[in-house]
Each structure stands twice: as structure tokens, then as C-alpha cells.
Amino acid sequence: MSTVTTIERFILDHQPEYASGELTYLLYDIALAAKIIASKTMRAGLVDILGAAGATNVQGESQQKLDVFAHEIIRKLCDHTGRLCLMVSEEQEEPLYIPAKYAKGSYVMVFDPLDGSSNIDVNVSIGTIFGIYRCLDEELRGRVEDALQPAGDLVAAGYILYGASTMLVYSTGEGVHGFTLNPEYGEFLLSYPDMRLPETPAYYSVNSSYYNRWSPGVQRFVNWLQGIGEAPPSLSARYIGSLVADFHRNLLRGGIYCYPAESGRGGGKLRLLYEAGPLAFLMEQAGGYASDGRQSILKICPTSLHQRTSLFIGNRNLVEQAERFICLEDGEQKTAD
């Protein structure tokens, strides 16, 4: 019989040297939240859970009931454990401070409780994204500036994919590891140790219906991806519209995911802190690269909690090609390393 490694065992065996156990237990908390959210999403078509909850999130988009559920589960599982000093969620404009009655911990967690929410109603894969920072001053209770750190300073990041099976993929800066939920045991089992991006990319992923809203540099780059122009890269197109699912597929098969800035939408659609940042950290850990078109996502210092960014993420040569097209055509210099 082959060896089975549970997520608990793996996290414990691989906790970073500096970790006191707080980070280890925080990752357990996230795995528990993942199981609860997964069990709810699997019943989404069976119970009266679909449809807008009647509220809107900070970006003015209508919230689905499952978004609210996932946000509340993560908040309630993590606010009283003494492991966090602050949380930031896509579903709440203000940061989530740890109530004064509870002890505070050394970490900050930023998260998108349920991303790809437009796909819930149509039974398409969705996901949770999280990033964990160390708080800047451990003497103080959490402050907004504790969350406004570049993704290069993340101590851990990951996502949960609610797809044909539920997967939890995370990194603490020592490679990327994937676990699949075994529904019979209710346990995440190690299924993809040390995930590496394939050197030969298979896919490009972009919503090309926005073509007319892009800058000339982005348009030329996407033309190139599509095989129009010199030395096309020979990629096939795949786009789900669920960032976690698109990212996961491209991580396994190689490729590039793009969500460029659009005219009238400043920095693009995706959020730097809890969407682009954690995935950029994972991508670099898997051997790839992430950029906003001019500079590494890992180097951008957020100035606000819900800041948006454009995102090009995947195989390094493809992302650097995006930077070249954008800098050449749009007249912007790539930020020096």
C-alpha cells in the first residue's frame, strides 16, 4: 500500500524553521474552512442558496449568498484563535480587526472568500484565495499598514479550488504543494508535491471580448498569443472566468493568464492584495513569473486594501514578452529590477 500523507502531517513536517506553531495552526484553520465551504458549495444546487444576498460588496458588485457564507466561515474560524492580528476580505471594505476580547497573534491574513462568484449559479469551478503576512509590529494590535505589504513579503499563500474535486494548494516559500480532499475521509491528502510549472506552455487565458478596451501594446501581445505575427508561441486558448480555476489549470499545463487594464478601469479588475499577490507568490514558487505589464507583482507596495491591478501570470518567457510589447508599444519603461 502506498504512503498517504494528510495535510496535517505535511504542514507539521514542513513548518518553516522560524514558525512557532502559529502559522501551522493557521494553515489547519484554513483547511477546516475549506472543508466547510466545499461541503456548502457541493449542495449549492440542492438547497435554496443561489442568488444575490441583497447586499453589494465594496466594488459595487452583487454578492452571492455563498460569498457571504465563505467570508463568515473564515472570519469566525480565525478571529478568536490568537494567531492573527488582522484580516482583510474582499467582501468587507474595512479591515477585520481582532476583537479586543481575544488575544492577537503575529500574522495578517488577506483573502478572497469565494472568487469567480459569477460562476456559482452555473455550476462552474470557483475558489478561495489567501495570503499571510507577518504583522509589522508585534507589540501593537493590527493596523491597516500591516496588510499593505508587497506580495514579495508574504510568508505563505494558497488557494482552494472547488471543482470536480476540492483541492488546497499552498506554499510557505519552499515550493508549492497540492492536496485533494478525499470526501470519504473528509481529509486533504497530498496529491501534487512540489508543483513545477511545465517549461513548455500549453495555454493562454484571456477574455478577448474586451479587446477594444485594451492599450495598443496589450492588443499586440494578445494578437501574438493568438498566433498573429512573427514567431507565434503555438498555444491553445482556455478561459473559465474563475481566476483560481484558470490559474490551477495553467499551473499544471503551463501557459499565461492575462487580465489587462482596460480604458476606464484604471488598474484592471483584479485586486492586488488578495487575488494577484498570493497567486504571484505561488507562481514564482512554481518557477513562473507575474507582472502588471511593467513590473513584478511581488514588488508592488499596495497603497489601499482593495487596490486593483492588471495581471499577466504564468511561464516567465510569456510574461516577459507581455512586458516587452507593453513597454515598446505603450511607451512605458519596465521598472528596473
Ligand code: AHM
Ligand atoms: P470576483 O472577485 O467578483 O469573483 O471577480 C474576479 C473574477 C476572476 O475569478 C476572473 O478571473 C475574472 O473575474 C473574470 O472576469 P471577466 O468575467 O471580466 O472575464
Ligand code: MG
Ligand atoms: Mg474575487
